[in-house]
Amino acid sequence: MGEVPVKLTVNGRPTEAEVEPRMTLADFLRETCRLTGTHLGCEHGVCGACTVLVDGAAVRACLVFAVQVEGAEITTIEGIASPDGELSPVQSAFRECHGLQCGFCTPGFIVSVTAFLRDHPSPTDDEIREALAGNLCRCTGYQGIFDAVRRAADAAGRERS
Amino acid sequence: MTADPTATEARYSGRRVRRVEDARLLTGHGTFVDDVSLPGMLHACFVRSPLARAAILEIDASAALALPGVHHVFTAADLNPGVHEQWHTSLGPKMPETPRPPLAEGEVRFVGDPVALVVARSRYLAEDAAERVEVDYEPLAAVVDYGEAEHAEALVHPSHGSNVIGGFATMPASALDEVFGAAAHVASATIHQQAVTHVPIEARGLVVDYSQATGELTIYASTQTPHEVRLFCSRLLAIPEHHIRVVTRDTGGGFGQKVMVQRDEMCLMLAGPKVGAPLKWVEDRRENLIAGGKSRQEHADVKLAFDADGAIQAAYIDFVQDCGAYPTPWPVGTAASVGMLFPGPYRVPRAGFTVKTLYTNTVGRAPYRGPWQFESLAREVLLDIAARQMGMDPVELRRRNLLRRDELPYANQNGMTYDNVTPLETFEQALEMLDYPAFRAEQAEARRAGRYLGVGLGNYVEPSTPGQGYYGTEAATIRIEPSGRVNVYVAGGSSGNSIETTVVQLAADALGVKIEDVHTIQGDTAVTGFGAGTAGSRSASMTAGAVRETAKVLRERLLAVAAHVLKAPVDDVELAESRARVRGEPDRGITLKELADIAYFKTRKLPPEVPAGLEASARYTAEVQTIWVNATHLCTCEVDMATGQVKLLRYIVSEDCGPMINPSVVEGQIAGGTVQGIGGVLYEHLAYDEDGNPLTTTFMDYLLPTATEVPRIEYGHIETPSPGPGGYKGVGEGGAIGAPPAVVNAVADALSPFGVTITRLPLSPARIVELIEGR
Numbered sequence: 001m002g003e004v005p006v007k008l009t010v011n012g013r014p015t016e017a018e019v020e021p022r023m024t025l026a027d028f029l030r031e032t033c034r035l036t037g038t039h040l041g042c043e044h045g046v047c048g049a050c051t052v053l054v055d056g057a058a059v060r061a062c063l064v065f066a067v068q069v070e071g072a073e074i075t076t077i078e079g080i081a082s083p084d085g086e087l088s089p090v091q092s093a094f095r096e097c098h099g100l101q102c103g104f105c106t107p108g109f110i111v112s113v114t115a116f117l118r119d120h121p122s123p124t125d126d127e128i129r130e131a132l133a134g135n136l137c138r139c140t141g142y143q144g145i146f147d148a149v150r151r152a153a154d155a156a157g158r159e160r161s
Numbered sequence: 162m163t164a165d166p167t168a169t170e171a172r173y174s175g176r177r178v179r180r181v182e183d184a185r186l187l188t189g190h191g192t193f194v195d196d197v198s199l200p201g202m203l204h205a206c207f208v209r210s211p212l213a214r215a216a217i218l219e220i221d222a223s224a225a226l227a228l229p230g231v232h233h234v235f236t237a238a239d240l241n242p243g244v245h246e247q248w249h250t251s252l253g254p255k256m257p258e259t260p261r262p263p264l265a266e267g268e269v270r271f272v273g274d275p276v277a278l279v280v281a282r283s284r285y286l287a288e289d290a291a292e293r294v295e296v297d298y299e300p301l302a303a304v305v306d307y308g309e310a311e312h313a314e315a316l317v318h319p320s321h322g323s324n325v326i327g328g329f330a331t332m333p334a335s336a337l338d339e340v341f342g343a344a345a346h347v348a349s350a351t352i353h354q355q356a357v358t359h360v361p362i363e364a365r366g367l368v369v370d371y372s373q374a375t376g377e378l379t380i381y382a383s384t385q386t387p388h389e390v391r392l393f394c395s396r397l398l399a400i401p402e403h404h405i406r407v408v409t410r411d412t413g414g415g416f417g418q419k420v421m422v423q424r425d426e427m428c429l430m431l432a433g434p435k436v437g438a439p440l441k442w443v444e445d446r447r448e449n450l451i452a453g454g455k456s457r458q459e460h461a462d463v464k465l466a467f468d469a470d471g472a473i474q475a476a477y478i479d480f481v482q483d484c485g486a487y488p489t490p491w492p493v494g495t496a497a498s499v500g501m502l503f504p505g506p507y508r509v510p511r512a513g514f515t516v517k518t519l520y521t522n523t524v525g526r527a528p529y530r531g532p533w534q535f536e537s538l539a540r541e542v543l544l545d546i547a548a549r550q551m552g553m554d555p556v557e558l559r560r561r562n563l564l565r566r567d568e569l570p571y572a573n574q575n576g577m578t579y580d581n582v583t584p585l586e587t588f589e590q591a592l593e594m595l596d597y598p599a600f601r602a603e604q605a606e607a608r609r610a611g612r613y614l615g616v617g618l619g620n621y622v623e624p625s626t627p628g629q630g631y632y633g634t635e636a637a638t639i640r641i642e643p644s645g646r647v648n649v650y651v652a653g654g655s656s657g658n659s660i661e662t663t664v665v666q667l668a669a670d671a672l673g674v675k676i677e678d679v680h681t682i683q684g685d686t687a688v689t690g691f692g693a694g695t696a697g698s699r700s701a702s703m704t705a706g707a708v709r710e711t712a713k714v715l716r717e718r719l720l721a722v723a724a725h726v727l728k729a730p731v732d733d734v735e736l737a738e739s740r741a742r743v744r745g746e747p748d749r750g751i752t753l754k755e756l757a758d759i760a761y762f763k764t765r766k767l768p769p770e771v772p773a774g775l776e777a778s779a780r781y782t783a784e785v786q787t788i789w790v791n792a793t794h795l796c797t798c799e800v801d802m803a804t805g806q807v808k809l810l811r812y813i814v815s816e817d818c819g820p821m822i823n824p825s826v827v828e829g830q831i832a833g834g835t836v837q838g839i840g841g842v843l844y845e846h847l848a849y850d851e852d853g854n855p856l857t858t859t860f861m862d863y864l865l866p867t868a869t870e871v872p873r874i875e876y877g878h879i880e881t882p883s884p885g886p887g888g889y890k891g892v893g894e895g896g897a898i899g900a901p902p903a904v905v906n907a908v909a910d911a912l913s914p915f916g917v918t919i920t921r922l923p924l925s926p927a928r929i930v931e932l933i934e935g936r
Contacts, residue, residue, distance in 0.1 A: 036196035037189015041362040042446040046860035077189030091187045098825040102657030103186025104363040104413025132868035138362050138414050139657040141832030142868040
């Protein structure tokens with residue numbers, strides 16, 4: 001199968017590669033960019049483990065081909081903490097609230113929640129649950145995950161006021 | 162347990178210490194098996210059977226092999242002769258095991274049965290090639306419904322001579338006819354539970370890297386039991402155990418599916434040495450849902466006899482279980498435990514059981530969190546049915562029959578002796594947390610307004626931490642390095658259960674060092690002693706024992722050196738915060754760093770009886786055969802009469818897992834198991850059609866609970882120490898045991914005005930509407 005060039009920005013770094021048109025963005029990130037924090041849990045767009053930001057929007061990287069995001073800015077889980085390694089408020093809240101156990105679904109949750117809280121800075125509990133419903137976790141029963149989002153939202157709210 | 166006079170006071174155990182695993186997992190820097198990429202690595206993909214049962218007439222791989230980048234297409238003839246021995250250590254070589262050809266040989270026995278293994282330069286190419294492998298099948302009559310398996314003409318494994326795998330009985334049901342005949346009240350039901358599956362969000366996978374030059378084999382595995390993968394592989398391939406290294410850093414959930422080596426993994430082990438390059442297989446979700454293993458799928462005729470006051474007189478369970486085509490492991494032992502545990506935490510003067518396990522042409526059974534949990538489901542659901550029939554409150558019926566502490570140890574009539582449990586206490590605590598009378602008032606009020614609320618209970622006692630054979634010991638190595646930093650090596654096998662954090666907490670306390678000075682290395686068989694991994698809710702107790710035994714050696718050595726240097730009697734020296742000091746004289750001390758420096762580099766300062774260095778290994782042997790755990794699950798719900806939708810309102814778990822090493826970890830385990838149990842009642846169903854075709858091959862069809870369905874879980878703790886290390890008990894599986902009966906009973910209670918009796922799962926909205934409409 002022929003390869004085509006793709007040029008995009010991943011976590012602020014300009015990236016160019018030749019890829020098969022059928023290569024998913026998730027595989028491009030994992031295999032070509034060696035950014036293996038983007039996980040594949042179903043490869044059919046339900047579990048949300050592969051969620052990344054494409055020009056700021058939370059997108060399932062298993063449902064997008066790398067060639068479709070030509071020119072886009074991608075942020076993966078590896079680009080969420082600050083360059084010096086300090087955890088983002090969402091990452092810290094997951095840590096404080098026992099929002100992860102095996103950690104496999106975690107990158108997708110962190111990326112989804114990061115986008116959600118940016119767009120909904122003062123969410124209600126129901127809005128949080130609704131937002132989390134697009135990601136599957138099998139370890140935590142969502143207890144700590146919900147708490148983490150509440151905590152991150154409340155902390156951001158306090159900072160604003 | 163004997164008190165250790167040199168033990169330092171616990172500083173970290175019992176606290177919500179932050180997890181040491183999180184830093185890498187939160188930032189995308191974990192190492193799951195699919196993250197392992199080796200130079201020149203090839204990728205594998207299985208060709209799987211599309212039929213439930215068929216003869217394999219011919220396999221033509223020529224079109225697949227013609228694709229550039231495709232290296233091999235292995236069939237049974239290529240791989241299966243490589244099997245030397247094939248048995249799991251926990252069962253031993255002599256069990257009447259199911260024949261398990263790595264690749265299907267002559268016949269396929271379920272949809273998803275691995276038929277060929279394609280090896281190619283990339284997973285994409287391997288999948289392309291797999292589609293080009295032509296397999297000529299001759300369809301055969303399949304045994305799909307396990308209810309018909311026993312008398313079906315078709316045999317899943319003709320060599321076995323029957324579709325009955327095996328069974329066990331203490332006595333026939335008729336042996337209790339007299340008690341049941343004379344009882345004031347008898348309740349009976351046939352209770353069915355549907356098939357569900359584990360669904361770790363990371364599916365199964367393996368990377369096999371064989372070195373022709375050295376004969377060494379390295380396996381990167383997604384597993385709960387790295388050492389068993391190594392031992393199993395050494396027997397399978399007849400490669401000496403010490404030439405195999407299994408490495409597991411992060412495993413993305415297991416829940417029992419990753420405890421035992423299955424046929425797919427055997428294929429990879431056999432193929433790896435043949436391909437001349439590292440070989441990776443990571444299954445996709447479809448494969449996981451059709452071939453990863455199922456659980457539950459069983460039913461039983463159960464009955465309970467009561468006297469006129471509601472005291473249980475007798476209990477009997479006649480249990481039948483579907484084990485699919487290739488159960489892993491031999492299922493009869495687990496099925497027997499359903500019978501043995503059926504009396505539960507109640508005073509039951511007479512009891513007996515029969516169990517039977519059956520082959521069908523469906524995916525094989527694999528142990529899933531609380532593999533015997535049907536005993537609790539059946540007993541607790543029948544107790545509610547009985548209470549309704551007798552016109553008693555289900556709470557009052559249980560209260561009369563629950564075991565009291567002064568009756569322990571209590572030998573149930575089916576062969577289990579419980580001790581150190583508190584079923585009445587967790588029960589009362591849960592009821593108090595709910596305010597049961599207030600809920601009943603609220604329920605009555607709601608019914609008058611046309612709303613249907615319900616409350617349901619589930620009590621259980623659970624055997625954790627098996628203390629014999631393969632499971633009966635656990636090792637730790639602790640190295641206090643020359644800088645005074647501590648490394649703790651244990652077998653591990655964490656698949657989300659925070660064993661790294663647990664070990665760091667325990668070791669810091671046992672050595673009297675600051676927690677930030679302790680690191681742990683797990684999951685690498687090259688540097689850790691043999692351990693049976695994460696199974697049987699054993700990690701907390703067994704790992705605590707291993708750390709305790711090993712730390713004791715080093716603590717004594719540290720104290721001896723410190724006493725010598727500080728010129729104080731050894732009994733006056735204590736260890737705390739990475740420092741040895743003389744009791745009552747806080748300034749007279751020596752740091753761990755200085756002690757390590759002496760132990761490694763200034764050895765002439767050591768007292769004569771103390772060896773150089775600060776390294777020790779020890780192995781803990783379980784002190785009891787079983788550590789018992791108990792809990793009460795109590796929940797309330799509202800059922801929408803029009804849609805059949807169940808909304809869980811409050812969910813309370815009161816458990817007794819002894820002292821908690823880390824309450825966040827304990828609660829996390831309870832919550833995860835509970836939500837899996839809720840899913841099993843309300844959403845999940847690994848369904849097949851009547852021809853044996855799996856119907857739930859994506860997450861659009863196999864429904865997992867999401868954040869919008871799960872209730873907030875409230876926890877109550879009763880703390881009764883076990884006789885094991887630290888008094889700890891196992892808590893990994895219980896949530897999945899207690900939740901199903903509580904949810905079923907809550908729904909049944911909500912529907913009680915309609916005279917509904919629930920005996921069949923799952924409770925989908927459509928099923929609930931049928932029940933309400935009397936169908």
